Amino acid sequence: MNRIKFIDRLASGRISRRQMLQNAAAFGVGLAALPRQSSAAEVLTCLEWSGYDVADYFGSFVSKHGGPPNFSIFAGEEDALAKVRAGFAADVMHPCNYSVNRFVTANLTTPIDTAKLSNWKDIFPSLQTAEGVVLNGQVVMAPADWGNSSIAYRPDLIGDGFKDGETWSIFYDEKYTGKVAMLDDTVAMVIGAMVGGKSYDEAHVVMGADLDAAKAFAAKTVNVSRMLWTDPTEMQQALASGEIVAAYAWNDTIKNLTAQGIPVAFAKPKEGYFTWFCGLTLLNSGKADPALAYDFIDAWLSPETGKALIEGSGYGHSNMKSFEVASADSLVAIGIKDPAEHMKSAILFKTPPNEVTNAHNKAWEEAKALKQ
Amino acid sequence: MAGYALLSPSILVIAAMLVMPMVALVVLSFWTQTGFEIDRTPTLANYWELIEPSDTPMVWMGVPFPLANPVHAILLVKSILMSLAVTVAVILVAYPMAYFLAFRVSRHKALWLVLITIPFWTSYLLRVFSWKIMLGFNGVINSGLKSLGIIAEPLGFLLYNPAAVIITLTHAWVTFAVLPIYVSLEKIDRSLLEAATDLGDSRWRRFLRVTLPLSLPGTISAALLVFIPTVGDYVTPTLVGGPGGTMIGNNIQSLFLKQDDSPLGAAVAIVMMVTVALLCGLFMWAVGFRKIRKRSA
Numbered sequence: 001m002n003r004i005k006f007i008d009r010l011a012s013g014r015i016s017r018r019q020m021l022q023n024a025a026a027f028g029v030g031l032a033a034l035p036r037q038s039s040a041a042e043v044l045t046c047l048e049w050s051g052y053d054v055a056d057y058f059g060s061f062v063s064k065h066g067g068p069p070n071f072s073i074f075a076g077e078e079d080a081l082a083k084v085r086a087g088f089a090a091d092v093m094h095p096c097n098y099s100v101n102r103f104v105t106a107n108l109t110t111p112i113d114t115a116k117l118s119n120w121k122d123i124f125p126s127l128q129t130a131e132g133v134v135l136n137g138q139v140v141m142a143p144a145d146w147g148n149s150s151i152a153y154r155p156d157l158i159g160d161g162f163k164d165g166e167t168w169s170i171f172y173d174e175k176y177t178g179k180v181a182m183l184d185d186t187v188a189m190v191i192g193a194m195v196g197g198k199s200y201d202e203a204h205v206v207m208g209a210d211l212d213a214a215k216a217f218a219a220k221t222v223n224v225s226r227m228l229w230t231d232p233t234e235m236q237q238a239l240a241s242g243e244i245v246a247a248y249a250w251n252d253t254i255k256n257l258t259a260q261g262i263p264v265a266f267a268k269p270k271e272g273y274f275t276w277f278c279g280l281t282l283l284n285s286g287k288a289d290p291a292l293a294y295d296f297i298d299a300w301l302s303p304e305t306g307k308a309l310i311e312g313s314g315y316g317h318s319n320m321k322s323f324e325v326a327s328a329d330s331l332v333a334i335g336i337k338d339p340a341e342h343m344k345s346a347i348l349f350k351t352p353p354n355e356v357t358n359a360h361n362k363a364w365e366e367a368k369a370l371k372q
Numbered sequence: 373m374a375g376y377a378l379l380s381p382s383i384l385v386i387a388a389m390l391v392m393p394m395v396a397l398v399v400l401s402f403w404t405q406t407g408f409e410i411d412r413t414p415t416l417a418n419y420w421e422l423i424e425p426s427d428t429p430m431v432w433m434g435v436p437f438p439l440a441n442p443v444h445a446i447l448l449v450k451s452i453l454m455s456l457a458v459t460v461a462v463i464l465v466a467y468p469m470a471y472f473l474a475f476r477v478s479r480h481k482a483l484w485l486v487l488i489t490i491p492f493w494t495s496y497l498l499r500v501f502s503w504k505i506m507l508g509f510n511g512v513i514n515s516g517l518k519s520l521g522i523i524a525e526p527l528g529f530l531l532y533n534p535a536a537v538i539i540t541l542t543h544a545w546v547t548f549a550v551l552p553i554y555v556s557l558e559k560i561d562r563s564l565l566e567a568a569t570d571l572g573d574s575r576w577r578r579f580l581r582v583t584l585p586l587s588l589p590g591t592i593s594a595a596l597l598v599f600i601p602t603v604g605d606y607v608t609p610t611l612v613g614g615p616g617g618t619m620i621g622n623n624i625q626s627l628f629l630k631q632d633d634s635p636l637g638a639a640v641a642i643v644m645m646v647t648v649a650l651l652c653g654l655f656m657w658a659v660g661f662r663k664i665r666k667r668s669a
Contacts, residue, residue, distance in 0.1 A: 082629040085408070106408045178528050222615045227532055243509035243526075354407060358632055365626045366443045371615040372433060 042288040044069035044296055047080045047093040051232055051252070056308040058299035069296060075230035076185055077102065078361060084108050084285060091286030091293045096278035097132030098349035100141045103281060105354060110282040111138040116294045119301035122319050126340035132351070133279065143318040144300045145309055146277035146339050148346060149187075151267035152249035152257070157242055166267040169195045170246055172220040181235050181247040182221045184228035186360040188248075189367070192217020194271045200347045205356050211363055218367035228368065239264065251334070255314035275346040277339060279318070310334060316342060401638035410635065418639035444623060444640050448647060451620040454534055454541075455602040461542040462598045463591060466549035470590075473550070474557035488550055496544060500611045503540040507531040507612065532614025540608050545601075549594035556590025557583070588664050596652055603648050604641075620644050
C-alpha cells in the first residue's frame with residue numbers, strides 16, 4: 001500500500017528530496033546521485049542509517065545552523081566503512097558498540113573531547129565508560145541510542161507453532177520459505193550457529209569447520225527468506241502487507257506498525273535476543289569545521305532528541321534527562337529505563353577480531369551469491 | 373596528423389576516463405589485501421584464487437565446478453547466461469519495433485523516434501524501481517490479477533529472482549537496440565525488395581532472404597550493445613534480483629565494498645572483461661561479421 005502511495009506522491013511531485021534519498025539510499029545511491037545544496041562554507045557531512053536523518057534527532061543543530069547537515073545513508077556499517085576507506089570525506093558517522101572498533105582500527109577516527117559536549121554530564125555513567133564508547137582509553141563514540149534486535153512477527157498470521165515457542169530457527173526452517181525476511185548481514189550466520197546449539201560468545205567468532213556449519217545455516221536463510229532486507233521501510237511494508245510474517249527487526253518496526261494499527265509482536269526467542277547501543281563518532285576525513293561536528297553530536301545527546309527517539313521509534317536514549325521529559329506511555333512501552341539494566345537483560349552484540357569479521361563477510365556474501 | 377588533432381579532445385577524455393582507471397585496475401589486480409592494508413608486491417595470487425582447482429567439485433544447477441573458490445566462476449557463467457537471455461529477448465522485442473518504424477511509418481518519423489526514446493527521459497534507477505512496483509507482492513500485476521479474480525493469493529515468484537532481472541534489463545535496454553536495427557533497415561534499397569517480389573518470393577521468404585541478411589549488421593551491433601554492458605550490470609540485480617538474481621557485478625561490488633578485498637575484485641572484473649571480449653570476438657567470427665559488413669556496405 002505504501003509503495004503505491006510512494007508512486008502517487010512521486011507522480012504528483014510531492015516527494016521531498018529527503019524521502020527520495022531515504023528510498024534510494026538503502027541501495028547505496030546516496031547523496032552522490034542528487035544535487036547538493038551549494039554553500040560557501042563546507043557543510044557538515046554525516047554518514048547515517050536510513051531513517052535517522054530526521055531533523056527531530058538533531059533539532060538544536062538545525063535551529064543553530066539553519067538546516068540539516070548533508071547525509072549519506074548506509075545500510076550497514078561495513079558499507080560505510082568501505083565508503084570512507086575509499087576516500088569519501090565525512091565528518092560524523094553513526095556506528096554501534098560492536099562496530100566502532102572497525103573504524104578505529106582502520107585509523108579513520110578522531111577521539112572526542114567530551115568537554116566540548118554540553119550534554120555529556122547527563123549521559124548515563126554506565127554508558128560514559130562502556131566498551132565501544134571508550135577504546136584504548138579514549139572516547140571514540142558519543143553514545144546516543146540503544147535498543148534491541150529480535151524477531152518482529154505478525155501474531156495473526158504466523159500460526160500457533162511459533163507463538164508457543166518463539167525461536168530464531170524460523171529463519172532456517174523450510175516450512176516458512178518465502179514468509180520471513182532476514183537482515184542482509186553476517187548476523188544471519190551467527191544466529192544460525194546459535195540455532196545449531198552454540199552460545200553467542202562462541203557463535204560470533206566461529207571460524208574453520210564451525211564457520212562452514214554456520215555458512216550452511218546462512219545458505220538456508222538465504223533460501224528461506226523472501227528477501228534479505230537492507231532497508232527497514234521495505235521490510236516494514238512487507239510485514240504490514242502480510243507478504244512476510246516475521247522479520248529480523250529493531251524496536252522501531254514494532255512502534256511504526258503498531259502506530260498503523262497492524263498487529264505485531266516482538267519475540268523473546270529461546271536462543272536469546274540482542275541488544276546494542278550506537279552513537280556518533282568523529283571521522284578524521286571530514287572537511288567541515290569540527291565545531292559543527294560537536295554541535296551535531298551535542299544535539300544528538302540532548303534530552304529533546306531522547307524524547308523524540310523514545311516516543312517516535314521506541315528506542316532508548318543515552319541522556320538520563322530524556323526519561324524525565326518523555327511521555328509516560330512511551331516509557332511504559334519501552335519498559336527498561338536504565339541502559340545498564342537493559343544490556344544485562346539480553347545479549348549485547350560484541351566486536352569480533354578483524355580477521356573474523358572479514359571471514360564472516362566473505363562467507364555471507366558467498367552464501368548469498370550461490371542461491372539457486 | 374590533422375585527423376589526430378581533431379580527435380585529440382576525445383582521446384584525452386578517453387585516456388583520462390577509461391585508460392587510466394583500466395591501468396589502475398590491472399595494477400591493483402596484481403596486489404594483495406592484508407587486513408586494512410594493501411601489499412604492493414606483484415603477484416598472481418588473485419588470479420590463482422579464481423582458477424585454483426579442487427578435488428571436490430561444487431555442483432551448481434547440475435554442473436560441477438571443480439574449483440576451490442567456485443563462487444566467481446559460477447556467477448560469471450550465470451551472468452553470461454542471463455545476459456544472453458536478455459539479449460535474445462531484447463532483439464525479439466526491438467526488431468519488430470524497428471521494422472515498423474522503417475517500413476510502415478512514413479510521416480512524422482522524427483516524432484516516432486522521439487517517442488521511442490521516451491523511457492530515457494527518466495533515470496535508469498527509477499525505471500528499475502518501477503519494475504519493483506510492477507512485480508511486487510502488492511504490485512500492479514498481482515493486484516490486477518487479484519481484482520480480476522484470476523488469482524486468490526499474490527504470486528510470489530514475480531520478484532527477487534533471475535527472471536525479474538531479465539525482464540527489467542530487457543525493458544531497460546530495448547531502446548538501445550531499436551536504433552541500430554532501425555538504421556540498418558532504413559538503409560536497405562527498396563528496389564531489392566521489389567525485385568524479390570517480382571521474382572516470386574513470398575513476403576516471408578523475401579524477409580528471410582533479403583531484409584534479414586541486410587539488417588544483420590545493425591542487429592549484431594544491437595546484440596553486442598546489449599550483451600556487453602548487461603553482463604556486468606549491478607543495480608538491477610540489487611533491486612529486483614534478491615540473492616537468487618545475483619550477478620557477477622554484485623560479486624565485484626561486494627568484493628570491493630563488503631569483503632574488503634579490492635585486489636581480488638579487480639581481478640574478477642578483469643577476468644569478466646576478458647571473457648566478455650573473447651565471447652564477442654567468437655560470436656563475430658562465427659557469424660562472419662566482416663563479410664556481412666562488406667556485403668551491406
